[in-house]
Every structure is written in structure tokens, then in C-alpha cells.
Amino acid sequence: MRGIISAGGYVPYRRLDRSEIAAVAGSGGGRGTRTVASYDEDTTTMGVEAARFALRGAGSARPDLLLFSTVAPGYLDKTNATTIHAALRLDEDVTAFDLNGSVRSAVGALQLALQAKQPALVVSADLRTGLPGSADEAGNGDAAAALLVGDDSNGTVIAEYLGGASTTEEFLDRWRTPGDTRSKVWEERFGETKYVPLGEHAWKRALDAVGVAAADVSRVIVASSHARAARSLTGRLGVAKEALANDLSATVGFTGAAHPALLLTAALETASPGDVVALVTLADGADVLFFRATDAISSYRSVRPLAGQIDNGAPIAYGKFLTWRGMLPTEPPRRPEPDRISASVTGRTEDYKYGFVGSRDQASGALHLPPARVSRVGGAQDDMEPVPMSDVQGTISTITIDRIAYSQSPPIVFAIVDFEDGGRLPVELTDVDASQLKMGDRVEMTFRRLFTADGIHNYFWKARPVRG
């Protein structure tokens, strides 16, 4: 039996209230909220967060293959999946590939993983941009999702893959030229006339291939950037109304490449044994995948349920949102901008920088962040063992706010964090409002992009408050 062993969804902390848009942009907006990636997040960092949740929920199962998909990669030419690979501390014989560029690449990566032989971690993330007042700006959202796919010899399968079908056709519905920060779309009706029959054909062929009747489907997920086509197709699938999954458009928005796996993750968090879940996506064709929840799903617990993450957001003002997305440049602090990081220094400190691995002196037990060769207690030399710290929580020992130092989103909130079982790090906080924090508060580590210089993204860890 092959299927999904574990699923992790990640939505960023900030929410844009769509009703704020029109007052500034003159048009656009709407009801509800969309999720907003922080200024220090990109598709790679959000992918890391989702993948960490998925692996923490996977027991001892680990991937031999890592696939990463996004429409908005941090790098071109260079592989982005290798950064996720490093942050997860995967072994060097675990292969990492990007399948990037189009929304459809994500569901393609999932299909490849389901057809592969080895356990595979399928990570998808998107950071959805659009011009002020556009439908994409209001209707889209930022998120990531990760699915660990494998056989029951690799781990406990919670949702068996039953099979599926795809259709493909070349037509222009939406497109983006490399380098642009926005996509453009053709008249909506044209796409609808293409997508609905493509979806119907794939749906029928998939039902036949799997041997399931539409009425027996417990949950149907329809994910598409073309909302109107998705609605039209949904009405023709022949499934019960109560089987339709919430598409999260009211709270999160359409999250591009991340959306299929995000909605599947949400569905699995509430599925019961025997439930048949259909994942339907419309993007340059149609893809239909069927899963059946196994008995093991009754004992499966998501590490960080999506419902809780969606409920635990905090608002961001529209002006700040525009600044974070580069749509509204504001005056930076009058301090020097950071220098680019060194490739060779980073090469020597990869375990610490990407994996947040410290060291513990075996003689004294003293923990060192960053890892050291000579112990600060007792002075023993080269007697250290590595200690992964990324999943260890800490406490704020003391805290400060820097209104002067360079930041993409001043002021910097900074704390001395003391970790459980020893170790201390002075570290920047994120996803916080400074006035909410006090000494003694608990924090957890999160992978972020500190700054970019000379086109090099400086990825490292920050701390954020532990939330539900």
C-alpha cells in the first residue's frame, strides 16, 4: 500500500483584511482575509516550516527524495530544495529537486512521488503577488504544505493512494513572464469553457480507474486559480453537498502551488477511517487523485493543525503589506545595508546556519550556540557532540527593541533566549508585536530569510512566541 504517511500545512501569521484595500487602491478587495508571508519569509522558508511539521508527525519515517514546487522560487538556476534539505538535516544521499514555475508543477510533483518507489517528501509553497487593487492581490494567499509519501514499509500510511487521471491542453488563461511580480489573465469565460470539460473528463476517467462511484466520495477538494471554473465543475461532479471541502478562500485565499496539498492536509486532519478523499486541481489541464483514509488515521495527530494556525493570525495594515511585498518602497533606516554572506564561510557552518545544530561538551555538559571546539566550561577541546536545537523551545531571558539598526521592517525585536536543557542565544524575534512580549515568555525557532544582498538570501533562524 502506498500513500500519505504524514502531512504538514503552514500558514503565515499575518492576515490582510480585504476590506482595507479599496480605500487605498481605489478598487479591489472584498470580504474576509488573506494570509500574508512576513517580510522575512519566502517560499523556501515557508516550505521548511511545513516540512518540519510533516516530519515531526511522521514517526521514524524519513524521505529518500525531496521535491519542492513553487511559482515564486527564491532562486533560479540554483536549486531551492537544497536549502530545505539542509534545514531538515537530511542526509546527503537524499536527493532534492525543484519542480518550479507553474501552479501545476506542485500536483505534478505529488503524482511523481505517488508513482515512485522510495519515500518522498513533497513540499509546495507559494507567495502570491498582484498589483494593488487586483483580484490576485485580494483573492490569493501565502502558504506551504508538505506531504510525506511512501509505502507502509516506510511508515504508517494514513491515506492510501487509490489512483487518478489527468487531462492536458495548451491554452492561455493566466501567465507571467519571468521577472514579473504579477500574473495576467485572459477573459474569465474563455478559461471556464476550457477547464470544465477538461475537469469532467479527468473526473470520469479517474472514477472508472479507481472503481469508485461519485456518490461514495466523502470529501472533494477542488483547487484552482480559476475560481469560476472550479465552481462550475464542482456542480457537475455528482457528489453530495456536504462532501465539498472548504476551499479556505474566506480566510487564507488561493495559495497557488501550495493549495492542493494545503487543502488535502486540512482534509486529512478531519478524516475518518474509510473516507474517500478526491483532490481535483484545474491548472493547464485537470488532475484528479483519489485517497482512502486508513484505520491509522484515527490515531494520527497533526503536529500543528491548520485550523488552529488559521485562527491564530494577527492583522497587518495594508500599507505595511504593500511595503513587505515591494509595492510601496519606504525610507529605510539610515544605517549601512548588510554585506553579502560568504559562500565558503557558510559552507563550513552549514549544520548550524541551516540546521540550527549546536554542540555539547561531553565533559561538562555545557551547550554551545554556535557550536564550538573549545568548551566555555572546563576548556575541554574537541570533545563535543552535535545537538540539533531547531525543535527545542526556549524562554525569553531579557528583551530589547532596536529602533536604529537596519531592518526590512523596523524596529528589530531582539531577545536573549535560554533553551530547555541548556544553551543560550541572542536572537531576533519575528511574528510579534513588541508590546505583547515579556521576560519569561516561551518561544520556538523558525527558519527565516534575514536579508538579501548581492542576490544571496541569508537564511537563518529566528524565534517566535509559542502559539496554539
Added chain:
Amino acid sequence: MSSHGIKDRVAIVGMGCTPFGEHWDKGTDDLLIDASTEALASAGIAKEDVDAFWLGTAMSGMSGMALARPLQLVGKPVTRVENFCATGAEALRGAAYAVASGAYDVAMAIGVEKVKDSGYQGLVGAAKTPTDGTTRTLTAAAMFAMCAPAYGKKYGVTDDEMRQVLAHIAQKNHYNGARNPRAQFRKEVSVETICNAPLMAGGLGVYDCSGVADGSAALIVVRAEDAHRYTDTPLYVKALSFVAGNCSGNADPDYDYTWFPEIHMSAQDAYKQAGVTDPRSQIAMAEVHDCFTPAELLIMEDLGFAERGTAWKEELAGTFDLHGELPVNPDGGLKSFGHPVGASGLRMVFEAWLQMRGEAGPDRQIDTVNDRKLALTHNLGGYPGEMVSFISITGTELDA
């Protein structure tokens, strides 16, 4: 470990110090020429009479040639040193130890910094060492701001009380600087103004932070037995101590940001070298590194001027005021002078040079020098948890 010191083996026989400030019309070379010229004249010698030179600068030049070229020193050994904000003090250590060793008869220590050419307010880093981007890029203000709440929590000082204590430190130092013609800021500032100033970092406002300035200071050292050839009133070196921190404070959960271990250790060493047993009663004045007001508060305890947990009360009681029991920063401190990194350590010694010899002028001469013969200067460089600490003790009399 042995730290024997060079008590009474070396004497300062001449000093110079430029006004500190925004010298838009002077470059590094000009400042070096001005300070060295004044120091040489003070000792009554020419540059050719100096056997060796130590130049302290953190970011305004590299190598001894940064001094040899503007002064046109031909065939002389010139050493450039750097040790964060103790850079000027490091030049003094080099020159004093060289003379004490017998290698040279006459040496100059000179410090300089030209910081106002960067285009930014505040200090901007000098060294561009390639990194992996994992270390923080906070301002010093934000790091020192963490000490105030930590101290308050440990010793039961309320936020309002702490605000008054820090304001008193700033007000005191500006009061002193207002009377000093070489200071950058020569204006008294009220406690009310200090408390209502815009916040810079944490709870620290503008007046809790020292400014930056351009400046230079220089001194001439000779063997103690030669001192009276140059002046009737030399200042003898009693102690020079230095500790470079191992940066454990930011890795050790037991460190609580209410004291600076490096300063405590260097103070113990300095007192041992100089034979000081009760610093509060034996020392006539202290120049300390008041880069931010919480630093001066904690330094008072690390130097043993006040018991742990009591310096905040002593500050409010005026113990460290210009005419208090033990004047601290009588020249106005970094608060009034600003902080040309390489020059500050020697600027502090310059204040000891003036006050201990009764040359500070009627507006600001302290009277503790009438019955105490020792002055202390202190620099720190770095941040809470990871700093260097330098202390000098000088005196007007040789021990019997």
C-alpha cells in the same frame, strides 16, 4: 597566572587632546598632527626625540604608516593597534610596556578616530570580515538597553526609579561637560528633558546614548626616573589591566546582564597591581565608559565603588557627582565628548592629567585630589556578555 604590572616604572610627562566634535574641516591626518603637536610641546620635546610610537585607531587607518606619513616620522617604529573601544588604551599599554622593558627611552601613545565621514549617525562597523550571516546586527544601544530591566528585576528597582537613575547619570555627565572647553556637547540637560527624549532602543532615549565625534589624544611616556627631566608634575603609571572576554555571557544561561564579569576581573587585577585595597576611599576620580547610561550604573559596582545592588541609590544621592564623594566622569564622559573610538581611552587619561595636576580650571577642578593621589580610567569595548575591559590607575606620587 601572574600579572605583575609596572607600578612606578613609567611616567606620563606630556599630553595633548583635540576638542572632540564634528570636525568637518579636519581629516584623520589633521587630528593626529594637532594632538601629537600638543603632547610634544607639553613634554617640551620634538618628534625626533620620541623613540617609538603606538597608534590606536579602530577604523581610520591601517598600519603604523597611518601615523608615520602625516607626521613624516623617518626610520621610526610605529605600531598600529586595535581593541574595540579600548583601542586608545591599547596604545598606552604598548608604549608603557615598551619603555618599562628598557627597549626605548621615550614613547608616544596616540589615538584617533574620524567617524563623521561615514554618512551615517552613530558608529558603523569597521571590519568587513566575511561571515555566514548568523550573527546579529543590532546596535550597541539595543544590547546595553537589556541591562536596565535585568538590573531592575534583580534588585527591585521599579521602571520609574530606573528612569530617574539613568537620567541622573546623563544629567551629571552633561553638567560636567558643559564646563569643559574640549567637550562636544557643552550644555546642561535637565532630567525632565532626558526622560522625555525620543526612544532609541529598549527604554533608552537619545540622552541615554553617547554621541559620536571625531578627535585625537596623545601622551608621552618615559622611565619614571627620567620623568623630572620633562616636568615637575608627572603622572606615574600604577596599573594597566586588560581582559578580553571569552564571549560566554551570550552562551551561558547563568549570566544575568546585571554586571560585566570582564570589568570586575580587570578591576581586581588593576587594584592588585596598584596596591589599592579600598577604591572608593583611595581613588580621587574615575573616568569610565558611559557609552550608555546603564553601562555607567553597572560599572560602578564592577569597579567596587558601590556594593552590588546599591549603585542606583548612590547615583541618585550624588556620590559620583562633580563634587561628590568620588567624582565619576568629571570631564563629561562619553556623554559629553562623543566617542572617537581610538581616542577615547587617552582622552580619559587626559582628564586625569588635568585634574590630578590641578589644571582643570576653576569651573570644574575637583577637590578630592587634595588628599587622594590616584586616578582611574576605564574603557569597555563590545557588548554585555562579550566585551573587552581596560583599566588604568595613575598617580601623582611614587610609593615610598
